[in-house]
Amino acid sequence: MTEEAKTLSVPVRLGGGRGYRVEIGAGALARLGEAARKSLPKEARKVALVSNERVLKLYGERAVSSLKGAGLEVSHYSMGEGERFKTLRTAERVLEFLSESGLERSDAVVALGGGVVGDVAGFAAALHLRGVAFVQAPTTLLAQIDSSVGGKTGVNTRAGKNLVGAFHQPAAVVVDTATLKTLPRRELTAGWCEAVKQGAAGDLRLFERTKRFLKEESRRGSNRAAGANVVELDGGRDGELARIIAAQCAFKARIVAGDERESLKRDDARSRKILNFGHTVGHALEAVTSYRRFRHGEAVGYGCVAAGEISKRLGLLDGSELESLREAVALAGRLPSAADLDAELVGRALRKDKKAVGGSVRWVLLESLGRARVVDGREVPERVVLAAIRAALAAPPNPPK
Numbered sequence: 070m071t072e073e074a075k076t077l078s079v080p081v082r083l084g085g086g087r088g089y090r091v092e093i094g095a096g097a098l099a100r101l102g103e104a105a106r107k108s109l110p111k112e113a114r115k116v117a118l119v120s121n122e123r124v125l126k127l128y129g130e131r132a133v134s135s136l137k138g139a140g141l142e143v144s145h146y147s148m149g150e151g152e153r154f155k156t157l158r159t160a161e162r163v164l165e166f167l168s169e170s171g172l173e174r175s176d177a178v179v180a181l182g183g184g185v186v187g188d189v190a191g192f193a194a195a196l197h198l199r200g201v202a203f204v205q206a207p208t209t210l211l212a213q214i215d216s217s218v219g220g221k222t223g224v225n226t227r228a229g230k231n232l233v234g235a236f237h238q239p240a241a242v243v244v245d246t247a248t249l250k251t252l253p254r255r256e257l258t259a260g261w262c263e264a265v266k267q268g269a270a271g272d273l274r275l276f277e278r279t280k281r282f283l284k285e286e287s288r289r290g291s292n293r294a295a296g297a298n299v300v301e302l303d304g305g306r307d308g309e310l311a312r313i314i315a316a317q318c319a320f321k322a323r324i325v326a327g328d329e330r331e332s333l334k335r336d337d338a339r340s341r342k343i344l345n346f347g348h349t350v351g352h353a354l355e356a357v358t359s360y361r362r363f364r365h366g367e368a369v370g371y372g373c374v375a376a377g378e379i380s381k382r383l384g385l386l387d388g389s390e391l392e393s394l395r396e397a398v399a400l401a402g403r404l405p406s407a408a409d410l411d412a413e414l415v416g417r418a419l420r421k422d423k424k425a426v427g428g429s430v431r432w433v434l435l436e437s438l439g440r441a442r443v444v445d446g447r448e449v450p451e452r453v454v455l456a457a458i459r460a461a462l463a464a465p466p467n468p469p470k
């Protein structure tokens with residue numbers, strides 16, 4: 070079978086006839102140029118590739134050669150690595166680079182890397198000349214199933230994460246699942262936590278399917294071997310991996326299509342707000358540990374369990390469903406301990422969450438696995454929140470022995 074035959078394609082259909090495709094498969098980077106050509110204006114001549122040193126070293130050549138093969142002139146910029154570089158300062162440097170590269174309105178930015186690169190590059194694309202096209206080539210699991218789809222771009226400020234940004238949809242997304250072979254185990258765990266989040270919040274079948282995949286990985290023992298990646302991408306599992314990623318992208322695409330800009334008026338079980346499941350406590354955990362202890366997805370893993378605990382304590386979620394959620398988070402991989410963290414401190418931090426509306430936190434809770442309910446913070450007693458946080462932090466969902 071050719072690489073092309075193995076590529077899966079997920080449409081993202083937006084209002085007003087807009088939309089784009091997510092191309093997924095092992096080796097898909099070879100088709101980056103073709104995907105860019107198809108989705109960019111026919112006048113496009115140049116692309117500015119934004120990445121970081123590590124990713125450029127691993128995949129830069131493949132990406133550049135594919136783009137050049139499609140007749141595009143390529144310049145590249147390497148930004149600093151990690152969340153601490155997701156700043157206005159970095160965005161400003163990228164913007165300077167786009168100007169120096171002579172990127173015109175019909176040209177485009179290509180983001181090659183994880184969510185940090187994608188969010189900054191997309192934000193710069195939204196600002197350069199008041200908006201040029203951009204193409205996402207995500208190389209972390211989190212970026213492949215979540216951040217590259219949906220058009221949220223932005224940076225962090227001293228006041229908090231993702232507080233400055235723009236909605237700017239990509240023209241195309243090219244997911245090369247083979248890039249996950251070099252991804253450190255913790256980054257895979259973080260990505261799987263977000264995958265569990267998506268299924269739990271909005272799609273029971275996706276939740277069960279993701280869990281089955283992780284169980285099989287766990288059975289094979291690949292995610293327990295020291296230093297090994299959760300996904301080893303051999304023995305025929307890469308096909309199923311691509312299908313799971315495609316199913317995750319299709320879920321995200323459905324939610325984004327129905328509520329592209331996360332309307333303030335929408336609080337229903339299909340609104341984009343439900344994608345914040347696990348994020349209220351997750352963000353608070355990141356904040357109280359100064360963004361040093363947890364990968365974002367790991368904190369979301371704890372956050373999902375905490376939101377599940379609240380849901381159960383409010384009589385919304387059945388105990389067996391909470392257990393199933395805990396098990397799914399455990400299958401995603403080992404999380405850093407949180408047992409030493411003070412629940413009250415976490416409780417105070419979450420009240421500052423930027424998802425607050427009209428002065429109160431919006432909790433995304435569960436009525437059942439696959440069905441979320443957005444609840445005003447004033448309806449959730451403080452003692453319930455604190456007890457749930459304590460329960461989630463004290464007993465981390467660890468991988469089955």
Ligand code: NAD
Nearest residue numbers: 123151183184185186208209211212215216221248251252
């Ligand atoms: P990241 O971008 O920091 O990448 C994690 C690490 O993996 C980095 O060190 C990176 O250099 C490295 N890396 C990337 N690809 C690699 C590969 N194939 N092999 C080896 N190393 C590789 O982290 P992330 O988890 O991808 O993204 C987190 C960010 O995404 C956060 O800033 C979060 O706010 C954002 N996010 C955005 C959205 C959205 O909708 N825009 C959604 C979820 C998360």
Ligand code: GLY
Nearest residue numbers: 215219221341344
């Ligand atoms: N990751 C949340 C969203 O895209 O809305």
